[in-house]
Amino acid sequence: MSSDSPDRHLPSWASPEGPSETTAEALRALQTYKKKDPEKVIVRFKAVGNAPIMRQNFFKITSSNRFQAVIQFLRKELQWKAGEPLHTYINLAFSPAPDDTVSNLFKSFATEGHLIVNYSTQAAWG
Numbered sequence: 001m002s003s004d005s006p007d008r009h010l011p012s013w014a015s016p017e018g019p020s021e022t023t024a025e026a027l028r029a030l031q032t033y034k035k036k037d038p039e040k041v042i043v044r045f046k047a048v049g050n051a052p053i054m055r056q057n058f059f060k061i062t063s064s065n066r067f068q069a070v071i072q073f074l075r076k077e078l079q080w081k082a083g084e085p086l087h088t089y090i091n092l093a094f095s096p097a098p099d100d101t102v103s104n105l106f107k108s109f110a111t112e113g114h115l116i117v118n119y120s121t122q123a124a125w126g
Contacts, residue, residue: 048120063103
């Protein structure tokens, strides 16, 4: 079989002529993805069990932040030390991964325009 067979074509991304339109489109998409999302999301914190209740429980948080930033913010607001246990849950249902983005959690689990984050000093739900 000859490599320059007329009925066999290379995909556009493997073209030896250089970057194709598909590559340029992929690069534009990547640049769009890398941009920070300036949109804010309203996060409502609710205490569970014997966790201390916050005086102010509504906060606007940048939606491109990872959930780890929400956990760190909550620790700071509660004046919680790093070694003290703090468990967080979304809508009393599950504990999100620290690398989930606030935007994705909000889009999937928002309730009445808020992302409800429950927090506890001991494990409460799965």
